[in-house]
Amino acid sequence: MxxxxxxxxxxxxxxxxxxxxxxxxxxxxxxxxxxxxxxxxxxxxxxxxxxxxxxxxxxxxxxxxxxxxxxxxxxxxxxxxxxxxxxxxxxxxxxxxxxxSVSDDHGIPGVAENAYPVAGLAEATRLRDLVPAKATVTIVGGSLTGIEAATELAEQHPDLHVRMVAGHAPGSGLSVKARRHLGRVFDRLGIEVRTGARVAKVLADSVVLTDSEELASDITVWATGFRVxxxxxxxxxxxxxxxxxxxxxxxxxxxxxxxxxxxxxxxxxxxxxxxxxxxxxxxxxxxxxxxxxxxxxRGEEPKPFSYRYFLQCISLGRKDGLVQLVDAHDRPKETVITGRVAALVKEGIVRGAGWSALRR
Ligand SMILES: Cc1cc2nc3c(=O)[nH]c(=O)nc-3n(C[C@H](O)[C@H](O)[C@H](O)COP(=O)(O)OP(=O)(O)OC[C@H]3O[C@@H](n4cnc5c(N)ncnc54)[C@H](O)[C@@H]3O)c2cc1C
Known part of the structure; x- marks a missing residue:
């Protein structure tokens, strides 16, 4: 066999x-x-x-x-x-x-020793145990994982000062309407955003930017992408x-x-x-x-794999979300669904993904 x-x-x-x-x-x-x-x-x-x-x-x-x-x-x-x-x-x-894949530190000094990714279970658990005792958390990375982590942490820990540091505006690949909604949610949750910033190194209690500015940070979450x-x-x-x-x-x-x-x-x-x-x-x-x-x-030849994108689904805490409709090449359309409905859609998709792997 x-x-x-x-x-x-x-x-x-x-x-x-x-x-x-x-x-x-x-x-x-x-x-x-x-x-x-x-x-x-x-x-x-x-x-x-x-x-x-x-x-x-x-x-x-x-x-x-x-x-x-x-x-x-x-x-x-x-x-x-x-x-x-x-x-x-x-x-x-x-x-x-x-x-x-795992979190990519891009070879930036101090990330491996001092930053906390959310790409694996052990890393996320470490973060969960540490966050309640901290005052300031810096999320590095303004793409989807960074956005989801920042909003979730800010919502669950209202006393925490959550700051996002990113080279580009958060969700820069999304439509204007989606980015506007994102801005409103960040404001509501009190998330500070520093754009146009690049991190040169991460220390135990701060993040140093390439222009030498040092931002105090009790805990730094690394969300700048994945590597295989x-x-x-x-x-x-x-x-x-x-x-x-x-x-x-x-x-x-x-x-x-x-x-x-x-x-x-x-x-x-x-x-x-x-x-x-x-x-x-x-x-x-x-x-x-x-x-x-x-x-x-069975000795036959399969048809080629085909795929097209339909939407990007982003959670913004447990009560809000963003469903961004995209074209076949993942480019945003103007249509977005926001708020509780989007949060429910996202939760449905997350459940569906788990169910599909485990049960179907
Ligand atoms: C916080 C977060 C939120 C995300 N949200 C979304 C989202 O909303 N929508 C979306 O589409 N994607 C999302 N992603 C991305 C998504 O999780 C990944 O793209 C997806 O998990 C890829 O599936 P996979 O099976 O390739 O890899 P994984 O799910 O990472 O599975 C890989 C498996 O391989 C095992 N493994 C690794 N190395 C070895 C080894 N050497 N030996 C044995 N086993 C090994 C791992 O333990 C793991 O079980 C998110 C990712 C993160 C971290």
Whole structure:
């Protein structure tokens, strides 16, 4: 029987494994560093104090025939078709690479030692435990994760002075209407915004900007983007500048056709544009990859992967949100939904994403 090994059990990996177990005549092994599925898109909520429901992977794969291995992938050897999981070798016929991403410190001094990202569960938990005792928090990064973290922290901790430091205005990729709403919400929550600022280094109790200005900061949240695991590059699998695996139209590595890549780890081009790292792109990739692998196992050729953007959904605390309609290339349209309705839409999408990976 064909051996399919899926590495990473986030939104993409868990989805691929569960769909493959249903569709393909194959032995499916799922490898993940932690025993639980993490609803990563709720980590800013967790950092602000909300408990995150733990979803054991053992439960998610029960009755599916999937073999679950909890351990960290240390290396991949495409020549022998074997991965090293904490010293244990696991062979594969087909490998699905779904290792996601982590916070990117961009090599800025002091970030690794002194800043707190919200990209992983342990980091978000550390933040949750520390924030209540602090007076000033600085969020570095004005994109979606920074906006979600800032509004959530400000709403849950009204006495906290929340400051955002960003090179561009928060949500600069959104429509005028959306940015106006964002401005109103930031004002309501008392979030101070410093734009046109670049961080040169992070100290334990301050942030130093490139113009040498030093801003006192009890705690600094790092939200300037994500980077992927170096394992694929180290294994000689062809990767883009970002480290994401370069794939063909069927999400197979262009250098190693027995390796598929999905989610944040995959550099998927649609109309010459690389899909952004998002749960919204990860799950459709995973659904597709499972179908493509099953189709090939039947000796047929799958149709190419297709994707189009519809909206960007941003939480602004628990009572407000922004649903930005976008065109097929992720460019904002003028239509936005705001307020409680948007918050409800976002919550529905977050629930749906978890349900799709865990239950469907
Ligand atoms: C706070 C926050 C809010 C977000 N909000 C949104 C949103 O609203 N909408 C949206 O579309 N996206 C959002 N994102 C982005 C989204 O979370 C990611 O794009 C998505 O999780 C990618 O899915 P994935 O399966 O590729 O990776 P992940 O969900 O990161 O899963 C990767 C898995 O691989 C495991 N792993 C990693 N390395 C190893 C290893 N060496 N060995 C074994 N296992 C390993 C990890 O433990 C993890 O379980 C948000 C991200 C954050 C941090």
């Amino acid at each position: 064909t051996n399919i090994v899926v590495i990473g059990a986030g939104y993409a990996g868990l989805t691929v494994a569960r769909r493959l177990a249903r569709r393909a005549t194959a032995h499916v092994t799922l490898v993940n560093a932690a025993p639980d599925f993490v609803e990563r898109i709720r980590l800013h909520q967790h950092a602000a104090g909300e408990d995150l429901r733990v979803r054991p992977l053992a439960e998610a794969v029960r009755g599916t025939g999937i073999e679950l291995v909890v351990g960290r992938v240390r290396a991949i050897d495409p020549a022998t078709k074997e991965i090293d999981v904490d010293g244990r070798g696991i062979g594969y016929d087909t490998l699905v690479y779904a290792l996601g 695991s170096p394992l694929a590059t180290q294994a000689g699998v062809r990767t883009a500048h970002s480290g994401r695996i370069v794939v063909d139209a069927t999400l197979r590595s262009v250098s190693h056709p027995d390796i598929y890549a999905v989610g944040d780890s995959a550099a998927v081009q649609i109309d010459g544009q690389e899909l952004r790292m998002a749960c919204a792109t990860a799950e459709p990739m995973a659904e597709y990859a499972a179908r493509a692998i099953a189709t090939r196992l």
